[in-house]
Amino acid sequence: MSLATAATQAHRQVRGFLVAGESDMMVDLTLAVLHFVLIFALVGILGAEAALVHEGMDGMQANRVAVLDRGYGAAAGLLLVVGFMRHVLRRERRGLLPQNPVFWAKIAAFALIAALSILPTVKFIAWQRRARKEPGFRPVPADVLSVRRLILAQAAVLAAIPLLAGVMARGYGL
Numbered sequence: 001m002s003l004a005t006a007a008t009q010a011h012r013q014v015r016g017f018l019v020a021g022e023s024d025m026m027v028d029l030t031l032a033v034l035h036f037v038l039i040f041a042l043v044g045i046l047g048a049e050a051a052l053v054h055e056g057m058d059g060m061q062a063n064r065v066a067v068l069d070r071g072y073g074a075a076a077g078l079l080l081v082v083g084f085m086r087h088v089l090r091r092e093r094r095g096l097l098p099q100n101p102v103f104w105a106k107i108a109a110f111a112l113i114a115a116l117s118i119l120p121t122v123k124f125i126a127w128q129r130r131a132r133k134e135p136g137f138r139p140v141p142a143d144v145l146s147v148r149r150l151i152l153a154q155a156a157v158l159a160a161i162p163l164l165a166g167v168m169a170r171g172y173g174l
C-alpha cells in the first residue's frame with residue numbers, strides 16, 4: 001500500500017469517527033434539552049392542577065384541570081421515552097447505568113408518581129363529563145380533598161427525583 005493510499009484511508013477513518021461523534025453529541029444534547037423541557041412541563045402542570053383543585057372549585061375549573069391533565073399524561077409518556085433513549089445512549093458510551101440501582105430507584109419514583117396520578121385522572125374525566133352535562137356542577141368536597149392530597153403527594157415524590165438523578169448521573173451507586 002502506498003503512503004498516499006494509507007494516508008487517505010486514515011483520513012477517512014478519522015473523519016468517519018468525528019462525524020459519528022458529532023451526531024452522537026447532537027442527539028445527546030437534543031435529548032438532554034427535551035428531558036428538561038418535559039420536566040418543566042410536568043412541574044408546571046402539576047402546580048396548575050394544585051392551584052385549580054381546591055375546596056369550592058366549579059365546573060369550569062373541573063373542565064380546565066381535565067384538559068391540563070391530558071397534557072400531564074402526554075408529557076410523562078414522552079419523558080419516559082426520552083429518558084430511556086438517554087439511558088440507552090449512555091449505556092452505549094460508558095456502560096454505566098444498566099446495573100446502577102440509583103437509576104432503577106429513579107424509575108421506581110417515577111412509577112410511583114404514575115400510580116398516584118391514576119385516581120386524580122379518573123376523577124378529572126368524571127368531573128369534566130358531569131360539568132358538560134350539568135350546569136352549576138361542583139365536585140364533591142371529599143373527592144376534591146382526596147385528589148388534592150394525591151397531587152401534593154406526587155409533588156413530594158417529584159421533588160426527590162433530582163437528588164436521585166444527580167447521584168445517578170455522577171455514577172454513584174455502582
Ligand code: HEM
Pocket residue numbers: 032035039042079080081082083084086087088090097107110158161162165166169
Ligand atoms: C420528573 C422526572 C425526572 C427528573 C426530575 C429527572 C431529572 C434528571 C436530572 C436532573 C438529570 C441529570 C442531569 C442531566 O444529565 O441532564 C437526569 C439525567 C438522566 N435521566 Fe432523568 N429525570 C426524570 C425522569 C427520567 C426518566 C423517566 C428516565 C428514564 C426512563 C430518565 C433517565 C435519565 C438518564 C438516563 C439520565 C442520565 C443521562 C446521562 O448522564 O448521560 N429520567 N435526569
